[in-house]
Amino acid sequence: MMRAVQGLRLMSSHLKQHVQINQTIRTTSSIMQPFMDLDQGGKYQAYYMWIDGSGQNLRGKTKTLNRPVTDPSELSNWNFDGSSTGQSLGENSDVYIHPKAIYRDPFRRNSNILVMCETYGPDDKPHPTNKRASCNEFMKRIADQKPWFGMEQEYTMFNSNGTHPYGWPTNGYPGPQGPYYCGVGADRIKGRMIVEAHYRACLYAGVNIGGTNAEVMPSQWEYQVGPCEGISICDQLWVSRWILCRVAEEFNVVISFDPKPIPGDWNGAGCHTNISTEAMRLPGGIRYIEEAVEKFSKKHAEHIAAYDPTGGEDNRRRLTGLHETASIDQFSSGVANRGASIRIPRHVADNGCGYFEDRRPSSNADPYLVTDRVIQTMLLDD
Ligand code: ADP
Numbered sequence: 001m002m003r004a005v006q007g008l009r010l011m012s013s014h015l016k017q018h019v020q021i022n023q024t025i026r027t028t029s030s031i032m033q034p035f036m037d038l039d040q041g042g043k044y045q046a047y048y049m050w051i052d053g054s055g056q057n058l059r060g061k062t063k064t065l066n067r068p069v070t071d072p073s074e075l076s077n078w079n080f081d082g083s084s085t086g087q088s089l090g091e092n093s094d095v096y097i098h099p100k101a102i103y104r105d106p107f108r109r110n111s112n113i114l115v116m117c118e119t120y121g122p123d124d125k126p127h128p129t130n131k132r133a134s135c136n137e138f139m140k141r142i143a144d145q146k147p148w149f150g151m152e153q154e155y156t157m158f159n160s161n162g163t164h165p166y167g168w169p170t171n172g173y174p175g176p177q178g179p180y181y182c183g184v185g186a187d188r189i190k191g192r193m194i195v196e197a198h199y200r201a202c203l204y205a206g207v208n209i210g211g212t213n214a215e216v217m218p219s220q221w222e223y224q225v226g227p228c229e230g231i232s233i234c235d236q237l238w239v240s241r242w243i244l245c246r247v248a249e250e251f252n253v254v255i256s257f258d259p260k261p262i263p264g265d266w267n268g269a270g271c272h273t274n275i276s277t278e279a280m281r282l283p284g285g286i287r288y289i290e291e292a293v294e295k296f297s298k299k300h301a302e303h304i305a306a307y308d309p310t311g312g313e314d315n316r317r318r319l320t321g322l323h324e325t326a327s328i329d330q331f332s333s334g335v336a337n338r339g340a341s342i343r344i345p346r347h348v349a350d351n352g353c354g355y356f357e358d359r360r361p362s363s364n365a366d367p368y369l370v371t372d373r374v375i376q377t378m379l380l381d382d
Pocket residue numbers: 148149150151152210224225226227228272274275276281354355357
C-alpha cells in the first residue's frame with residue numbers, strides 16, 4: 001500500500017513536471033508571436049552557417065539582405081572571428097565565409113534563408129577546416145557517373161545541460177533495449193515532438209529528408225537524408241543537423257551526435273552511408289557494386305580514418321562487433337548483414353542492381369570527408 005502511494009506521488013510529480021515544461025514552451029512561443037508576425041520593412045534575414053574548428057559543430061550568424069535571394073551567387077561573402085571558433089590562422093583572426101547553398105528558413109519563414117558556407121583563409125585558399133572544397137572538386141570530376149548518396153543520421157537527445165539522456169530515469173537506467181525501436185507509448189518513446197517538428201522543418205527548408213524512426217536505445221532516433229546527387233547530400237545533411245539542434249533548443253533539449261553516448265549494453269549512433277552510381281542503378285548493376293566493395297576492402301584503414309572527426313578514435317568506442325556493428329579492425333561485407341562493414345541490401349541482391357550501404361561512418365562524421373573518401377576509392381582508384 002505504502003509503495004503504491006509513493007508510486008502514485010512519483011507519477012503525479014512527473015506529470016506536473018511534464019505539464020510545466022509544455023506550458024513554458026507554449027508561453028515562450030506566445031510571447032514571441034507578435035514580434036515574429038511584424039512585417040520586415042522590406043528587408044530579409046540570412047543565417048550564414050559554417051563548420052567550426054571542432055569539425056563537428058556548426059556556428060552561424062545573421063545578416064540583413066535588401067532583397068530576397070534565391071541563389072547563393074547573389075549573396076556576398078562575409079567573415080567571422082576565427083579566434084573564437086578554433087579556426088584562427090596566426091595573427092590574422094579573420095576567417096572568410098563563402099555562401100554555397102541556401103534553404104528556406106523554417107524558423108523565420110517568409111523569404112528569410114539559411115546559408116551553408118565554406119571557410120577561407122586570408123590568402124583566399126580553403127581554410128584547413130574546410131573539407132567541402134576538395135570534396136566538391138572530386139564530385140565535379142566524377143559528376144558524369146551521377147553518384148547518389150543517402151545518409152542515415154542517428155542521434156541521441158540529452159537534457160539541457162547535456163549530462164543525462166532526455167527522459168531517462170534521474171537515477172539509474174531504463175529497462176533493457178528491445179521495446180523502444182520503432183515503438184509507441186510514453187513508456188517507450190521520448191521526444192517525439194522534436195522529431196515531428198524537425199521533420200516538417202526539413203520539408204519546409206527544402207532538405208530532402210527521406211524518413212525517420214525511433215532507435216534501439218531509448219531517446220535515440222534516426223532520420224534519413226537522400227538520395228541526393230553529388231555535393232548536395234553533404235550540404236543538406238549539415239543543414240538538417242543544424243535544424244535539429246535549433247528545434248531541440250525550443251524544447252530545452254540538447255542533441256548529441258556522439259557515436260557511443262552511453263557505454264555498455266546500449267546501441268551506439270552511426271551515419272550509415274548508402275551509395276550508388278548510375279551504372280549500379282541500371283539492370284545488372286550489381287556487378288559494379290561488387291567491384292566497389294572489392295576496392296573498399298583494400299582501403300579499410302583509410303576509410304576508418306575519414307569516418308569520424310577524430311581519425312577513428314570516436315568510432316573505436318562504437319565499432320565493437322556488437323550492437324549491429326562490425327569490428328573497427330576488420331573489413332567485412334555481406335548481403336543483408338547488419339553486422340558487416342558494408343551491407344548489400346537483400347532487395348538489391350534480388351534485383352541485381354541498386355546501391356550498397358557503408359555502415360562504418362559515425363553519427364558525428366563529416367559527410368564531406370566521408371563522400372570524398374568514397375569517391376577516391378570507388379571512382380578514382382586512389
Ligand atoms: P536501413 O535502416 O535498412 O539501412 P533506411 O531506409 O534507413 O535503411 O535508409 C536507406 C537509405 O538509402 C536512405 O537514406 C535512402 O536515401 C538511401 N538510398 C536509397 N536508394 C539509394 C540509391 N540508389 N543510392 C544511394 N542511396 C540510396
